[in-house]
Amino acid sequence: MPNFYSQKLKKEVVLRDPVHEYIHIEDQVILDILKTKEFQRMRRIKQLGPISYVFPGATHTRFEHNLGVYELTRRICNIFAKKYPSQRSGDGLWDDNNRLLVECAGLLHDIGHGPYSHTFEHLFGTNHEKIGQKIITDPNTEINQVLRSVSPNFPALVASVIAKTYPNPQVVKMISSQADADRMDYLQRDAYFTGVTYGKFDLSRILQEIRPYNEGICFTMAGMHAVEDYIVSRYQMYQQVYFHRVGRSMEVILQHLLERAKIIYQQGNLPVTPSLAKFLANDWTLDDYLKLDDGVMETNFSMWTKVSDPILADLTKRYLFRQPLASICIDQETKNLLPKLKDLIKQAGFDPNYYTDTNSAFDEPYDAYKPSGKNANSQIEIMQDDGQLIELSQLSPLVRSLNGTLQGDERFFFPKIMMSNSDEPQIFDPLYQKFQRYVKNGALRYIRKPKK
Amino acid sequence: MPNFYSQKLKKEVVLRDPVHEYIHIEDQVILDILKTKEFQRMRRIKQLGPISYVFPGATHTRFEHNLGVYELTRRICNIFAKKYPSQRSGDGLWDDNNRLLVECAGLLHDIGHGPYSHTFEHLFGTNHEKIGQKIITDPNTEINQVLRSVSPNFPALVASVIAKTYPNPQVVKMISSQADADRMDYLQRDAYFTGVTYGKFDLSRILQEIRPYNEGICFTMAGMHAVEDYIVSRYQMYQQVYFHRVGRSMEVILQHLLERAKIIYQQGNLPVTPSLAKFLANDWTLDDYLKLDDGVMETNFSMWTKVSDPILADLTKRYLFRQPLASICIDQETKNLLPKLKDLIKQAGFDPNYYTDTNSAFDEPYDAYKPSGKNANSQIEIMQDDGQLIELSQLSPLVRSLNGTLQGDERFFFPKIMMSNSDEPQIFDPLYQKFQRYVKNGALRYIRKPKK
């Protein structure tokens, strides 16, 4: 393969980063990507969206995360180039000609994200992966222009690494696998900014023991426990942070307020900034998408707190001023009780379509092998002294216990007042008490008929 | 004094905080303040404004800082109540009846801040201190309503603590002095989020050695070096973070773009959200002020990138996409050269009114005594074994070296292209070269006449 043209900076540029100490930029191309408007936009999109309502420190943005993934990619390339340089094609070692390519892919792997990606995609049919590909390959973007300066097909190559179609599996898996630079950065970063300690794993040991092989990237036996710990950290972060019930509650509110806004907009009564209007009208372009960010969304919400529609006004206030819904755990069996609960909620004056919801949050902390699907073959391999590979869950009882399982819960969300228990009698008290009989230890339950 | 009515929560509420581990909320009143819209608004105002352009991690907001000051205040009250409880009026020890008052003052001391406070105040005549007082005392705010639940005069008392007119100096100085909960929180917090280490001082030691006395708050001799280190940390944070030349450059751009926007608005051609419009029209209310936040500002800037006025469009792009001005140090003498430089800049096609500026950034790291002014008497005292007080700079050579001095620099900002030195010849190269002869080691200098 060709060595891409990369003008080295006369003096490296460093950015201070609380997670990796410094981000080192050595190439003009990397620096130029940072300066594009599409990349700078990432500064205005929080990495964890509404989770900052639960962990106030979690105001960090996709900008820093992207830089962090780039930096880890760069460090892994350094390690591979020093310890495992390829001597000849097919020796399963690292060909450092891929460096600029994988660094750019690391930097741009999340470039398609907009504000509240998950909710947004659900409602407006956007797709951050496709949009990311477009930002990289569309000749009208500044990022494309910078990438083209390397070589005409460089944008397409970067896009193929992110799309996992690039032929070299080491390059692809450095960005996308069950132990990739993306996950390693976001776990450490989200742990740092939320202030929880669960996401801290032994990154320095992992980087000490990471190595390339024919099919991608693996770890030496001496790093097994560090990788095991990383899988456990990932599990913990999902259970403790990403799936936090209050964060999910805020997301439920967000989704309902946008649904309501769509309806009110179509009725012709909604103050809205031009870029968001295009989405409410189902008629948007990449340019519109690139104008959205957290601030634009919240600016619209702020205007909507004054609209005449009481549901929209109330939901936006709940979102902006952090008034989450309450929630309880449900399961396949207790789900059957939800109509009864919704009925009580309706009697208490809330439209169940907007004020209740169910929400599943499950993650597969690790998967040894899934023969089909996009994660195929991304299992984590541990290399023995003689070069033999053993899949991680064969070595670790902890990973084995998580392997292929779904961890998380399903919840029913509803107005907090249903759980109220005031000293002063209120009109709906009997309703509330009836509701509360269905709740025990944070979960929905069947009520036993009182014995005669 | 009366013991304010404070309903204790049945179960304390804790918020995870990366700086103080947990924020503990024990009172209904504190929890209710958090829920007000005026307080939640703080989530949308970055603590360090444009400095996040220099230190990407610095996305933390005034919300967390306010919580942090509250938490430090709470901990200091705990320490004082345990170790130094007042037995009788005038004994110079701590009367814990002031606890709720000082905790509320800590929580609300910055409530008047809006987006880019410094720049904003300069341009629109707002004043965050006065606005803060109003938010607390105006019966129309939610915060006032919560505070009134304690007692009718409680809002006024909280306001008086922040305004430093409350009679008990221990209460006032816990919030406002040269070693107060405000500074202790922001130094630690800004250090954590920027990732620089300079702001880290030995908070646990300081809290071990802090104590009340008749005139306010002091530290025992065993804590002298920890307090000394705190003063040095403060100096370092100013020099390294708050006065960073790139952060100031972004602030210069911000100011000029708002100035320009005011003019264009008055010409009737500016798309602008209603709340900001009121400021551009010099006709705003508290309600308008409370609608502003970073996102609203940036949403407006984003719209302005497309306006026909080339200066405004260019400045907003520079701000949103981080294209700082360059800068050099100047002093009283070299300042005289600025007209020449501005002339070259003008010849290169830039309006000096919008593309150049001078900016002073100086801080007094510590001041032993200023008999007048608002800082009077806030010098830091160290208590000897026998109760005698010695002012800090008498004990520390480091503090003495900073005492009463102004540390910082004055800079001239201008378009970066003036310093360009391209391989490919450009039309303005002779101009640029002429300009660059005035610059050496990052400072403006007189050019020596070449000898004949």
Add this chain to the structure above:
Amino acid sequence: MPNFYSQKLKKEVVLRDPVHEYIHIEDQVILDILKTKEFQRMRRIKQLGPISYVFPGATHTRFEHNLGVYELTRRICNIFAKKYPSQRSGDGLWDDNNRLLVECAGLLHDIGHGPYSHTFEHLFGTNHEKIGQKIITDPNTEINQVLRSVSPNFPALVASVIAKTYPNPQVVKMISSQADADRMDYLQRDAYFTGVTYGKFDLSRILQEIRPYNEGICFTMAGMHAVEDYIVSRYQMYQQVYFHRVGRSMEVILQHLLERAKIIYQQGNLPVTPSLAKFLANDWTLDDYLKLDDGVMETNFSMWTKVSDPILADLTKRYLFRQPLASICIDQETKNLLPKLKDLIKQAGFDPNYYTDTNSAFDEPYDAYKPSGKNANSQIEIMQDDGQLIELSQLSPLVRSLNGTLQGDERFFFPKIMMSNSDEPQIFDPLYQKFQRYVKNGALRYIRKPKK
């Protein structure tokens, strides 16, 4: 129960501790225990013994660990006294009259340890638990004298807490259970000094969610994941640190050198300090035991490097100058090959009795319930909102995967030279090569007969 007489110090004494920031001493009794010669002796006994040969930072001593356990005990008492004060006997809440008792038990729970306890007990029939009880209850010790100043039966009560016979299960389990102050301190401390990160769990969250109940100490549901993480940390520390193959190798050498020394001593030819001589002669008193520490042992070893017995001289050099044996994993099946290996080792000139050994290192990371044995009933309980208790492994898949299992390995230790593979031919090369055919990927294996 009586409130023990405890003279509070006029001013609390604090000790700087890198793990808990400060150790706070508020009682004269605690301070007086610290000053006894039996307690000061702990300064000279490393917490992790030969593991410092693997992790050079692990030079911390039992002195600091004992202080750390005391401090955690003190903090848990503070939390219990504030949040869960007993109102009447039998309400399952915390009776703070037990504070001084449990603090002393925490401080003294390991007081019976001597140098290399495990190896020592094996060889000389000492028993650190019995010796600890004796140090506390024997009227001739300084510690006993200090404890008696509280009340005549106080030493016996402290001893009973450590022996788990004290009737209040909250008091006992604070010191001895699967989630006690002892384990919480040593995991954090050993992690800090070794520099591995695995031992770091979320102590501040655990202390936030710990609570007393009738049968002992449990955790609220909100702390489940923090406790789960603590169990995983414990597992990791065992696998990564406590069971490190090189640490165990040094322990094997230590044991063999002491065995050899016993024989040589009985032959009358060994220079030895008086205190250790008593042990080699199987005739020691408590006073002799209290004179031993790491330095005394090493001083003896140093003298033994010059003795005429080549085995003892060599083993002590190996120990003092860190020349570990090599090792490989074995299992029930491959064990049968050991005689063959030992034979090769013997042919290479090493006495297998002194230069080989097998060593098992297995730990049960967590055990839900063992109806008999000393750990009975110490399973970790998680309290639901309604007070119901659920055993931890019912809630956590990770803990379930470890529950009741033994994690670790069994190893065969032998001279490293057997694995040598020199460029220059050596006399024993054929022997070494024969030996090495039995080793693959760090484990013993059967050699397949070459096919004809």
Add this chain to the structure above:
Amino acid sequence: MPNFYSQKLKKEVVLRDPVHEYIHIEDQVILDILKTKEFQRMRRIKQLGPISYVFPGATHTRFEHNLGVYELTRRICNIFAKKYPSQRSGDGLWDDNNRLLVECAGLLHDIGHGPYSHTFEHLFGTNHEKIGQKIITDPNTEINQVLRSVSPNFPALVASVIAKTYPNPQVVKMISSQADADRMDYLQRDAYFTGVTYGKFDLSRILQEIRPYNEGICFTMAGMHAVEDYIVSRYQMYQQVYFHRVGRSMEVILQHLLERAKIIYQQGNLPVTPSLAKFLANDWTLDDYLKLDDGVMETNFSMWTKVSDPILADLTKRYLFRQPLASICIDQETKNLLPKLKDLIKQAGFDPNYYTDTNSAFDEPYDAYKPSGKNANSQIEIMQDDGQLIELSQLSPLVRSLNGTLQGDERFFFPKIMMSNSDEPQIFDPLYQKFQRYVKNGALRYIRKPKK
């Protein structure tokens, strides 16, 4: 210069280190030095000696510090080789042929230290620098043997780097200057193990900005504040840790007990291990020196607690069981009162020769220039953009305030009981009270005559 023969290890060896994460060993020679008995001896000599009596965590040894200095040296070589490789002799850049030499010098710079070096040198006329030179150059040591494997003159070259006579100033100053690898390691390390935060400076920034120049090593302007902070950290560590009054008190006891032991030994009545006996008899060899370590010393002290001489027995108990002397500040003027104080102490039953002492602890935190003496020319230089050097104190007001000053104090040490103030009357109370009249706020003072 020749490129020294250095066999690279097939696989680098890493040692976990809590301060630098990992120590990386890439050369057979470095690994072989570690394995020598002279180097392993360092494991048994605490880095901070009696200071561990004040900061219990400070049990770290010279072994780890030596490894740390080596590792910093290695990293600086990496940085220099990448960023500033010499192209031709005399260009002021880095010649990486010096790498192995400077790494060995870093590893061995403290090899001559024994237990309690300072006190020991004072009493027995040892000199750790000379002994270190001897260990490196004496053909009988294992270290010399390893070094000779590189080249016959390699030991002499390593010794010359440590002795600062090697001609390349970059090599010398990497080990010995006011900002060298030695100081950078011990400040960070001592801070980590004591648990104080003052010693933490921004090492990653300093390594980002360090660079070679013709006369040695300097820092770029962007690193000025980090270097300034390092100087302040150094000052703080001296004031807070190295000069701690209790640590010095233990050192005073140590010195007096050894003085007393010398006398008693000469009287023929002292149990003593052979190696130490040689020093008490003033007739020792290098081999005797290498047999000493902390444990040997304490083993002797332990035996001495039972000798018949009451002074020696008492002093060793005070040392082993941490019973420090009290102390007060003195100055040139108040010193005149010491005879009166000593007289009171004598009346109270203590021999002032053994139970009192004066001790000065002063350090020069930074010195811009001393034209003579061993520190000549080691001032810290900051390089401007154009290559001009400016001495640090010209740029930093903090460093200027410390420049050339002596910071510390002089103290008088005496038995603590002189300050006692018991509730129960004691026989010497009038003496004690008389003594205490001379003490105020921890300092000696003249007593004002009572007015008539």
